[in-house]
Amino acid sequence: MRRLSIIVPCYNEEESIPLFYQACAQAVAALPVETEWWFVDDGSTDGTLAQFRALHAADARVHYLTFSRNFGKEAAMFAGLEAATGDLAAVMDVDLQDPPELLAGMLEGIQTEGYDCVATRRVTRQGEPRLRSFFARSFYHLINRISKTEVVDGARDFRLMTRQMVDAILSMREVSRFSKGIFSWVGFRTKWLEYENVQRAAGETKWSFWKLLLYSLDGIIAFSTAPLAIASITGMIFCLLAFVLILYFFIKTLIWGDPVAGFPAMICIILFLGGIQLFCIGILGQYLSKTYLETKRRPLYILKEKV
Ligand code: UDP
Ligand code: MG
Numbered sequence: 001m002r003r004l005s006i007i008v009p010c011y012n013e014e015e016s017i018p019l020f021y022q023a024c025a026q027a028v029a030a031l032p033v034e035t036e037w038w039f040v041d042d043g044s045t046d047g048t049l050a051q052f053r054a055l056h057a058a059d060a061r062v063h064y065l066t067f068s069r070n071f072g073k074e075a076a077m078f079a080g081l082e083a084a085t086g087d088l089a090a091v092m093d094v095d096l097q098d099p100p101e102l103l104a105g106m107l108e109g110i111q112t113e114g115y116d117c118v119a120t121r122r123v124t125r126q127g128e129p130r131l132r133s134f135f136a137r138s139f140y141h142l143i144n145r146i147s148k149t150e151v152v153d154g155a156r157d158f159r160l161m162t163r164q165m166v167d168a169i170l171s172m173r174e175v176s177r178f179s180k181g182i183f184s185w186v187g188f189r190t191k192w193l194e195y196e197n198v199q200r201a202a203g204e205t206k207w208s209f210w211k212l213l214l215y216s217l218d219g220i221i222a223f224s225t226a227p228l229a230i231a232s233i234t235g236m237i238f239c240l241l242a243f244v245l246i247l248y249f250f251i252k253t254l255i256w257g258d259p260v261a262g263f264p265a266m267i268c269i270i271l272f273l274g275g276i277q278l279f280c281i282g283i284l285g286q287y288l289s290k291t292y293l294e295t296k297r298r299p300l301y302i303l304k305e306k307v
Contacts, residue, residue, distance in 0.1 A: 001032065001033060001034050002032075002033050002034070002086070002087045002088055002111075003033065003034045003035075003036065003085065003086035003087050003088070004028070004031070004033040004034065004035045004036070004086050004087075004088045004089070004090065004107075004160075005035075005036050005037075005038060005080075005084030005085060005086035005088070005089045005090070006024065006028075006035065006036070006037045006038070006089075006090050006092055007038045007040065007077060007080030007081055007084060007089060007090065007091045007092070008020065008037060008038065008039045008040065008080070008091075008092050008093075008094050009040045009042055009073045009076030009077055009080065009091075009093070009094070010039055010040060010041055010042060010044065010048050010076075010094045011041075011042040011043070011044055011048075011070060011073070011076075011206055012044045012045060012046045012048060012203070012206070013044070013046075013048055013051075013094045013095070013203055014044075014046045014047040014048050014050070014051050014203075015202035015203050016094045016095045016096065016200075016201055016202045016203050017039070017048065017051040017052070017055070017094055018051065018055075019096060019201050019202060020092075020094045020095070020096055020100075020201070021037075021055055021059075021062070023096060023100050024037075024092070024100040025059070026100070027100035027101055027103050027104070028100070028103060030104065031103065031104060031107055032107075033088065033107065034086075035061055036061050036062075036063060036084075036085065036086060037055075037061060037062045037063065038063050038064070038065065038080045038083050038084055039052050039055070039062065039063070039064040039065070039094075040064070040065045040066075040067070040076040040077075040079055040080045041064060041065065041066040041067060042067055042070050042071060042072065042073065042075070042076040043066075043067045043068065043069040043070035043071065044070075049064075049066055052064040052066075052307075056307060063083070063306075063307060064305075064306075064307050065079050065080065065083055065303060065305070065306050065307075066303075066304045066305045067079070067301050067302060067303065067304060068302040068303070068304045069302070071300065071301040071302075073157075073206075074177040074178075074179055074300075075177070075300045075301040076301070077091050077157065077179060078170070078177065078300050078301070079300070079301050079303070081166055081169060081170055082170060083306065084166065086163070087162070087163050088107075088110065088160060088161065088162060088163070089160070089161050089163070089166045090103065090106070090158070090159065090160045090161070091157050091158060091159060092158055093156075093157070093158065095200040095201055095202070095203060096198065096200070096201035097156075097197075097198050097199070097200055097201075098120065098156060098158035098198075099195065099198060102120060102158075102193060102195065103160070105118075105193060106118040106120075106159075106160040106193065107160065109160075109191045109193075110160060110162060113191065114189075115189050115190065115191040116161070116162050116164065116165050116188035116189045116190070117159055117160065117161045117162065117165050117183075117188050117189070117190040117191070118159060118160045118190070118191045118192075118193060119152075119155060119156075119158070119159035119183070119190050119191070119192055119193070120155075120156045120158045120159060120192070120193045120194070120195060121152055121153070121154040121155045121156060121192055121193075121194055121195075122154045122156060122194070122195060122196065122197045122198075123154060123194045123195070123196065123197075124196050124197045125154070125197060126196070126197050127197060127199055128197070131209075132209060132212070135209075135212075135213070135216075136153075136212075137153065139216045139219075140152075140153040140154075141153075142220070143216075143219060143220055143223065143224065146220070146224045146226035146227075147181070147220070147223040147224035147226070148223075148224075149181050149184050149185045149223045150184050151180050151181055151184060151219070151223070152180070152184070152192070155180055155183075155192075157179055157180075159183065159190075161188075162188075164188070165186060165188045168186040168187075168188070169182060169183070169186055172185075172186070173300075174222070174294060175293055175294050175296075175297075175298060175300065176218050176221075176222055176290055176293065176294070177222075177300070178215075178218055178219040178222045178223060180219065181219060181222060181223040185223070217286070221286055221287060221290055222290070225287075227283045227286070227287075228283060228284070228287060230283070231279075231280035231283045231284065232280075234276060234280060235280065238273065238276065
């Protein structure tokens with residue numbers, strides 16, 4: 001019988017954990033696999049760890065990791081995948097926004113249809129603020145235009161993978177992780193299951209609009225160098241423009257003299273060019289800072305306890 005590892009990153013989720021475990025245990029009971037859970041406590045400050053301990057005491061198939069502080073969901077997923085021992089691994093959110101009932105269909109996709117990975121995407125964004133949906137959609141549109149790695153709109157981190165694919169993901173040691181890109185970058189045959197958006201079972205989302213925005217910028221920088229090209233192309237266009245204007249004014253002055261007050265025009269041009277230059281240096285800075293962080297080779301997380 002195949003072994004299935006379910007990886008569950010948790011950050012301050014004491015209310016959701018019992019609900020999740022109950023629903024998930026029920027869903028896997030019918031599956032032809034042996035199951036183990038790897039709950040990851042991403043530096044929670046509430047009773048999350050106590051919930052893990054209780055589950056572990058009641059069910060020997062439940063394992064857990066705790067971090068020394070909050071390292072983020074990406075690090076928690078990585079740690080869980082590293083600890084997993086199964087031939088198959090699934091990543092799931094603890095808030096039941098990833099319905100455990102889908103696991104049966106996902107397993108079928110791998111075992112009978114021969115896929116390496118079955119991933120899920122939500123087709124609606126119901127219950128999400130409009131502005132947030134708009135930005136999310138624009139982000140997917142943009143990143144798919146400027147990156148060679150395909151990032152599927154609405155893709156969740158909820159997916160079932162073979163050991164081979166898990167190992168491929170673990171071989172990518174980059175510090176600033178954008179898993180939607182990483183999953184797609186490693187390749188393998190992926191089947192997509194679509195489902196309607198589900199509301200959180202309990203607790204609150206950990207993602208503010210601002211956090212999501214920064215995360216999307218990280219994603220773009222991690223999977224595309226197009227912004228750097230944009231910086232140099234903008235530079236070239238402005239050089240060309242400047243050259244043409246110089247010629248134009250030179251000839252114009254020779255023919256008609258120069259009756260124009262240059263000062264206001266000059267201020268506008270200086271401010272405009274200054275802005276463009278800072279913008280382009282900013283783009284450079286973003287890539288430089290990422291390079292700097294990657295070269296430090298810091299661990300992705302600090303483990304406090306592994307049970
Ligand atoms: N999470 C985590 N570390 C964090 C933030 C979130 O492990 O720093 C976990 C969280 O406990 C949940 C999952 O990641 O299991 C998804 O988080 P959330 O539901 O807040 O995100 P959303 O579904 O709103 O995108
Ligand atoms: Mg959620």
